[in-house]
Amino acid sequence: MAEEKCLFCGIATGKVPAKKVYEDAKTIAFLDINPRNPGHTLVVPKKHYETLLDMPDKEAVNLFASVKKLAGQVMTAMKADGISIGQSNGVAAGQLVQHVHFHVIPRFMNEGPIGLEGILQVKKMDDKMLDQVANAIKKGKMPASKQLTPEKIVRESAMEDEDFDLDI
Numbered sequence: 001m002a003e004e005k006c007l008f009c010g011i012a013t014g015k016v017p018a019k020k021v022y023e024d025a026k027t028i029a030f031l032d033i034n035p036r037n038p039g040h041t042l043v044v045p046k047k048h049y050e051t052l053l054d055m056p057d058k059e060a061v062n063l064f065a066s067v068k069k070l071a072g073q074v075m076t077a078m079k080a081d082g083i084s085i086g087q088s089n090g091v092a093a094g095q096l097v098q099h100v101h102f103h104v105i106p107r108f109m110n111e112g113p114i115g116l117e118g119i120l121q122v123k124k125m126d127d128k129m130l131d132q133v134a135n136a137i138k139k140g141k142m143p144a145s146k147q148l149t150p151e152k153i154v155r156e157s158a159m160e161d162e163d164f165d166l167d168i
């Protein structure tokens with residue numbers, strides 16, 4: 001997305017109104033207009049980067065220092081029992097605005113202790129599969145013949161399951 005049409009660039013330059021809660025030379029933070037909880041804050045770099053992977057290390061480190069700072073401020077201000085920090089890259093991950101951003105979300109015991117990992121179903125993987133994945137991550141590449149998509153993992157696990165009912 002071009003920077004001129006980017007919503008978060010607009011907020012960073014003041015052209016688009018937002019409920020700003022923090023600003024320094026490189027970072028700006030403001031309330032999410034669709035809060036998951038009261039105090040849900042977005043922390044973004046003023047400079048346009050599409051994803052975290054596009055950011056130079058130094059800029060990413062600087063941004064995360066601001067995320068930590070905001071996490072503390074939001075937790076104190078909202079008298080929260082916990083804080084979730086979320087960050088998604090790419091459409092598949094659910095990134096809606098193509099300008100890197102961190103979600104800082106206050107959490108409360110009365111909503112139940114549900115982690116961000118509660119969003120996705122647990123995938124059943126055997127030790128061999130886990131070794132393949134670990135090796136692929138270390139090397140930065142999975143061999144083409146060993147591609148493991150979530151659907152493939154679920155299917156292979158079901159076929160290996162002795163209790164698998166063929167009538168299903």
Ligand SMILES: [Zn+2]
Nearest residue numbers: 006009048099
């Ligand atoms: Zn932008």
